Amino acid sequence: MNPHSENSLPDCIVFDLDSTLAKSKQPIENQMATMLTKIVEQTKIAVTSGGKLEQLLKQVVDQLPKDANISNVFLLPTSGAALYTYKNEKWTCLYEETLSPKEVEEIGNAIRIANDKTNTVDFSQKAYGKRIEFRGAQVSFSALGQEAPLDEKLSWDPTRAKRSSLRNALAPILTEYTVRIGGKTTIDITKHGIDKAYGIRKLSEYLAIPIEKMRYVGDELGEGGNDEVVIQTGIPTRAVTNPDDTLHYLETLIKKT
Numbered sequence: 001m002n003p004h005s006e007n008s009l010p011d012c013i014v015f016d017l018d019s020t021l022a023k024s025k026q027p028i029e030n031q032m033a034t035m036l037t038k039i040v041e042q043t044k045i046a047v048t049s050g051g052k053l054e055q056l057l058k059q060v061v062d063q064l065p066k067d068a069n070i071s072n073v074f075l076l077p078t079s080g081a082a083l084y085t086y087k088n089e090k091w092t093c094l095y096e097e098t099l100s101p102k103e104v105e106e107i108g109n110a111i112r113i114a115n116d117k118t119n120t121v122d123f124s125q126k127a128y129g130k131r132i133e134f135r136g137a138q139v140s141f142s143a144l145g146q147e148a149p150l151d152e153k154l155s156w157d158p159t160r161a162k163r164s165s166l167r168n169a170l171a172p173i174l175t176e177y178t179v180r181i182g183g184k185t186t187i188d189i190t191k192h193g194i195d196k197a198y199g200i201r202k203l204s205e206y207l208a209i210p211i212e213k214m215r216y217v218g219d220e221l222g223e224g225g226n227d228e229v230v231i232q233t234g235i236p237t238r239a240v241t242n243p244d245d246t247l248h249y250l251e252t253l254i255k256k257t
């Protein structure tokens with residue numbers, strides 16, 4: 001990428017959510033809300049995550065001031081399996097790929113088989129909320145449950161070893177699907193071809209903004225990370241380490257314009 005394009009404000013900035021805009025499953029902090037409010041005065045943004053629409057609303061949109069220009073905010077929940085825009089004062093679905101009940105059952109069974117094989121979690125132990133959640137186009141397995149406290153999640157699998165072994169046991173059973181590590185305790189399963197890269201291509205098409213004029217900001221762009229898949233679209237990327245790092249980067253973008 002040439003230095004000029006790196007420094008100018010892109011026509012659309014696509015953000016990963018967890019560990020990029022917010023701490024895992026937490027609402028964005030005030031400083032980030034203020035910064036995003038400034039950014040959407042000047043350009044479009046999109047937020048993508050393995051979570052459902054409700055999760056993106058709760059973590060990001062609900063934290064923005066009432067007068068923020070949310071017509072410039074686009075949401076790509078469930079790893080890009082759906083796209084939402086704010087129109088006529090409500091969130092409107094532009095597309096959504098969904099799994100059939102039979103597919104959901106098949107995936108649920110495979111999770112139990114792979115889990116038994118790898119001894120990852122004991123299903124008889126109580127979890128924080130659901131362990132297996134159906135999110136429209138995606139099934140998500142959260143080892144400690146959807147509502148687990150952040151500190152427990154962070155200490156559960158710091159080396160990714162548990163998630164990797166579960167992922168590796170699941171992939172050969174679910175050959176029709178993409179099985180990937182999502183959050184800190186999560187495995188996300190979608191149909192082949194539905195991922196953050198798919199979401200970015202659809203967004204580019206809908207906005208009529210060429211992908212090279214967009215930018216992707218994420219904390220897991222490295223090998224095996226859950227943002228890595230976007231690189232194949234050719235979108236210019238900016239790797240960050242945490243929400244504070246993202247904030248610094250956005251400050252430099254705004255200063256240059």
Ligand SMILES: [Mg+2]
Binds near residue numbers: 020
């Ligand atoms: Mg992330």
